[in-house]
Structures are given as C-alpha cells and as structure tokens.
Amino acid sequence: MTTELSPDALTGLLDQARRDYQDLAGRGLSLDLTRGKPAPEQLDLSEDLLSLPGGRHTSADGTDVRNYGGLQGLPELREIFAGALQVPAAQLLAAGNSSLELMHDCLVHALLSVLPGVESRWVEQERIAFLCPVPGYDRHFALCERFGIDMIPVPMTAEGPDMDVVERLVAEDPAVKGIWCVPKYSNPDGVCYSDATVARLASMTTAAPDFRIFWDNAYAVHHLTDEPVAIADLLAACAEAGNPDRTFVFGSTSKITAAGAGVAFFGSSPANVQWLLGNNAKRSIGPDKVNQLRHVMFLQDAEGLQAHMERQRALLQPKFEAVARILDAELGGTGLATWTSPKGGYFVTLEVQDGCAKEVVRRAAEAGIVLTPAGATHPYGDDPRDAVIRIAPSYPGLAELEQAIAGLAVCVRLVGYEQRVR
C-alpha cells in the first residue's frame, strides 16, 4: 500500500472523497451488512419444509418422531450429512437448531465433566487458553470470554493458521486446551485449510492431553464457484496419527435450509461421541426428531443436498461478484485496501490501511451503512492493526448491496486519504 502521489494529487483525491461522502450521507441510506444472515429468497428455497412432514410421523426404522427419545438423532439425516461433514454417520450426532449451542455445550461439559483420556475437569485448572486464528469468528471468541478462557491470537495464512506458531504454542503450554477453526471458506477471510495444515493439526504434539480442535465446518457445502474446494479429512487424519479424540466437528443446516429452524451436527471419535451423548442424556430426552424427519424428506439424500446448494449459490454468487466488481472499480489501484475473493462461505474481508478500520466503520454508520464493528474479528474485539473489516453480502438485495459497497468504498477513500494527508 505504498503511494507515490504528489501532495496536490492527494489533496485532490481527498477533496473528491469528501464530496462523495457528503453526497452519500445526504442520501439517507439504511443498509445492514453486519451479519451472515440468509436473504429471504434463500429461505424461500426451503419453503416446502413449512408443510412437512405432512401426514408422516415415523422415521425409516419405524420410530415415532413425535415422541421422546432418540438422543443421537435420525440415522437417515446423519447419513445425508456424513459425507459433507467428513464424519461417519455412526459417529455423527444430529441435534437442535444451532451448532453454536453444541460448541457452547462442549465447552460446558469439558469444564464440568472430565473429557475422555484425562482425570480432571477444566474448571479445576488454574488457567485454560484457546488458540484463536485471526481474523476469526466473533461468536467463538464470545464463548471463550464468557467462560473466562484466555484467547491467544494466531495469524492466518493462505493455508490456515500459521502452523509454526500453533505447533510451538500447543507444545509448550499445557493450559492451551483448544483451537477454533473454520476450515473451509473461513469466517471471515474465506481461507481453506491446506492438506499440510490438516496433517500438522492432526499429528502435532500437544502438552495438554485433552487438547481439542473445535472444527466448525460451517460452510462445508457453501460453494461460490464451479470448483468446490475439498479439504482433508481431519477426523480420519487424527485417528491415523494416533490422536483419535482430538477433534470435535460441528456443522448445521442454518445456511442450507432455515437459519433459525435447521438442524445442527456434532461429529467426533466414538469416545467423544459417547461422552457428549452421556452428558446430553442428563440434559434432554432427545432432539426435535420431527424437524429432522422434515429435513430428510426435503433434502432426500447427499445429491439432493448438493442440488439445493447449487440453488443457494445461484442467489449468492451474484452478490459476491457485485462486491468484487465495485471494490475493484472504486478502490482498485488506490493502494487503500485489499480484499478477499472467497470461493465459498458468507464473507468478504476488507483490509484497509492500519489504524483506519474503526474510523471507516464509524463513517459508514453515520452514512446509514451498518457494518460488523471493527475489531470483532479478533479476540476481545482488539484488532491491533485496526485494519480488518468483515463484509456480509448475503442478506441485502442486490441493488441495496451495490449501494452499500459503493458507499463503503467512499468511506475507505475518505478515511484513507485523510490519514495520508495527516
């Protein structure tokens, strides 16, 4: 992001940005790019769910899905998602409507019950820490904060977290009990973990015997191109490396069918699955199996899931293309920002000049464009470079999105040139 502009040229660009911003602010916009919410048209794709299961109330094995029981969830639904989540159906658990709940509950159970392979509960340790690849997902960080778990940022690379750093930290500190990973089309920067990263995660030596990888595969089937990315199978790699219990896999249909009324999944080694089922058995008499049957009837099978995600992509891809097109047109060559071109997932990461992110978000909000707070992509809301902005293009309509991104680009120019002039 160097510049060789003359002082006059810079002043001219700043003046132009100020005029553009005045113009923007005068338009009384009210646009929201904060969260990765599906748009109504995406939810409409699953409209049939709303009248299913219709006259049917038994699962494939004859279970009455309306009654209590069936803690592991319907086998036929687990079969549909086994491939996408890279977990054998027998080691997969279909639960409620939120994978975040499952992550929360795994932390709770690790805090209050001993994990397989160890003798003491996390709550008895003086200190617990998690590695947090940054930029990352703010709701992961909020869980750590809520439970008093220290967060240690680890830089992301194009292949996933910097594994030299990860390997060093997990080897030297037994308080490091976990790492948050969004391995495919990661939130927010769209990174897909390389095979080498997965292999190193599976085989690295950890000082903590109860170290767990929280593998939040939220975007496993959420492709945006003709070349769907495949990542290596971490659960299998861990088993092969002699660390079978190292990984908790999470996923959900929140961004497949309905964001509030989908089904969440947990997958792991047999020992970990038994551990979670045992703890869940005290908490619940079973998940909503009617909703699971509804999903089975709607998606049918793995091919049905894939076909459904093609329809999702048809709605989402134009939005991501619009973001790229506008950012390129408005900010390309300015040296003021870089941005990601994700091949899937829900986010674009915009990186502005150091020290500018908060101010860009503030100026955008004043012009009626609400963004995720700057810093949210980092533990404790603290982006030390104050450079990362997360863009969530899914929810607004295409026209609104174009307005919002163009407006955001104005703010980036305004704040960027202001900083350079200073």
Add this chain to the structure above:
Amino acid sequence: MTTELSPDALTGLLDQARRDYQDLAGRGLSLDLTRGKPAPEQLDLSEDLLSLPGGRHTSADGTDVRNYGGLQGLPELREIFAGALQVPAAQLLAAGNSSLELMHDCLVHALLSVLPGVESRWVEQERIAFLCPVPGYDRHFALCERFGIDMIPVPMTAEGPDMDVVERLVAEDPAVKGIWCVPKYSNPDGVCYSDATVARLASMTTAAPDFRIFWDNAYAVHHLTDEPVAIADLLAACAEAGNPDRTFVFGSTSKITAAGAGVAFFGSSPANVQWLLGNNAKRSIGPDKVNQLRHVMFLQDAEGLQAHMERQRALLQPKFEAVARILDAELGGTGLATWTSPKGGYFVTLEVQDGCAKEVVRRAAEAGIVLTPAGATHPYGDDPRDAVIRIAPSYPGLAELEQAIAGLAVCVRLVGYEQRVR
C-alpha cells in the same frame, strides 16, 4: 397395613399368589410402564402441527421466523402460555423442545456465571446442596448428581414438601442453593402444593442469598377431573414477599402437543430473565421460531390450549380410572399397598410394604412388565423404606394397561405375603 390373618389364611393367600404369578409369568407379556410418555393417540391430537405453518413464515410483528434472532421467543406464543404458567408474557421465555434442557442450563449458568444479587459463582463454593422433596422426579436428581450437587431429601405431605423441614434447612445452611418442586399434580405422587406451602416458600428466610426454587410446572394444564386444581402464583408471592428473584418457572408442551417436538418455557423475575437471556445470547442465535409459530397457529389462544387439554384428558382419564379400579379390586382391603388417585399429571404412586418395592419390580420384570426402577423416585436411587413404585399409565393401550396393572397386583400380593410369612 396391619393384618390379623391366621397363619393358615396367610399360607392360603400366598399359595394363591404363587399360582397367579406362575400363570402371569407363563403368558409371555411384554409391557412397559416405565416412563411418562404420551400414547400415539395423544400425539395424533396434534397431527395438524405436522403440516404447519404451511405457507406462512412471519410472526404477528412481521418477523421472518425462518431466520436468525428473537432470543426470547415469539410474543404471541408466550401470551398463550402466560396464564397457565402464571408468568407475565414479558417475563416468559419460549425456547427449544425441552424444559429439562432449561433446568440443566440454569444450573450450568449458576455454576459458571454469577446469579443476580450475588458476587460469586456456584462452582467456586466448596459445597452446593439442593432440597429434594421425595418421592420426586429422577431426572431432577440426575442433574444434581451430574454436577456434584448434594441432595437432601425432604418428605412430601399432602400439601407439598414438609415446610417445617424446608424452612429449617434453608435457614441454617448457606450451601442449600435450591429446591426441586413439581407444584401441581407432582411427579410421581400427584400432590398439589397448598396456598400455605406456596406462601411459606415465597417468604421463608434463606441463608443463601442466591437460593432458587426450581418450579417445574410440568403439569400445569394436565387435569384429569372436572375440577382443575389451581395453585397459588409463586412468582407473584415471591415478589410480594420481597424475594422477587427466588423462583425459576419451567414448563413445556411436551405432554400437550409433541413430546419430542414441542416448545419449552422459562419464566422468572425481570432480573433473572435478563440473566438467562444474556447467557443464552452467547450460546444461540435464537430458538426455532418456526416451531413456535406452528404452535401458535395450532393452539390459537389460551382457550384453544384448554380445549386441546380436554381432548388429552378424554384419552388419559380412562387409563387412570382403570389403574384405580384394578388396584382396588386386586389389592383393596389386603393391607399390602396404598396408592394415589391423582387429579392430574402423569403418574400413580403405589406404596407397598417396606422392603418390598425392589422385589415387586424385579418379579414384575421377570413376568414381562417393566416398571421404573424402585428407588428412582429418591435421590441417588435410594428409597430408604424400599416402598415406592411409580406407575406411568399413559403410553400403553387400555387393554395392555389393564393386563399390566393386574399383573403388577399379583406381584404385590406375592412379594407382600412372602414377606409376611417370613
């Protein structure tokens, strides 16, 4: 349970019981009275749920129920249940498919986050204890056991727990942080708490400032007679007594609509509701609002709920009448047992001679009649008198139920006379 039988008469009765048991065992029965599960016919009453909400996906205020958000649940659903649960709709939370989950999570949050009004978390205390009125609900006890919470049994009376005992224990021991209550048609003995009991619970002095009543109003609308029992409003009584945060109210539609696919509720003071919402906000992006809308459309309003429960009663009442009729015919006047005649709820409590319950359950199982394990109604599975057996008449068909109860009566005679002869 005294008897003035001559030795000969007793021998004759025992011989007859032995013959009857041989006959019973030879019939190859396979009957299950273990759990309070709704029968398929009861679930059929809510068949319309399976194709709702149909074409609709917005709540009364225009919220798209398919998307994220709405942590407190749909206001219109909370309105329907506010009266039945005696909680103002604004202080009621509509959640997932299980009230047991909400109880579990309240314990988790109390262990790991400070409750309103105190400074430290339960997990930091050396010892936590709960009062457990006995006989009681085994899943409550299992939650305490899972979290290492000591359980102190308190005898039940016809008006609820023995309040002299409760008042003494909560006043003298700050480790006593809670009490389990099923205040209406209690599990398993059908007791309804008297107004005096509710008043004393609300106003008693507790050594623990963060003492909580876990008010599991599971059978609030589950009447079995023409005279529905009304209990006093504990939440209001606590507020009036200056202990507004003392009560957590729980309820669900598990035994109203669908046992696995209903909606659970939590109600409390504004401070406690904010506390739970704040903790839930880290765990979830909202409950399944589609299922909540489904329930609103199906039940319509409080009158619709009442009418639906009349239809439930029409299916359940004959089963409870059959239990009473058969026990009376087979065991009346024998002095071998007493049993409850609940005006609502899901259970009949059969009390046999001290030292006989486990053996009755064992003999019944050998004859193909499976009952809840003796002792399950007491903390740690330990009924010191070995006298209480819980009967769950809801699930079997009427003919099967009649067979099972008649068979159970044979076992009571067999074990009872065997004991007397010894």
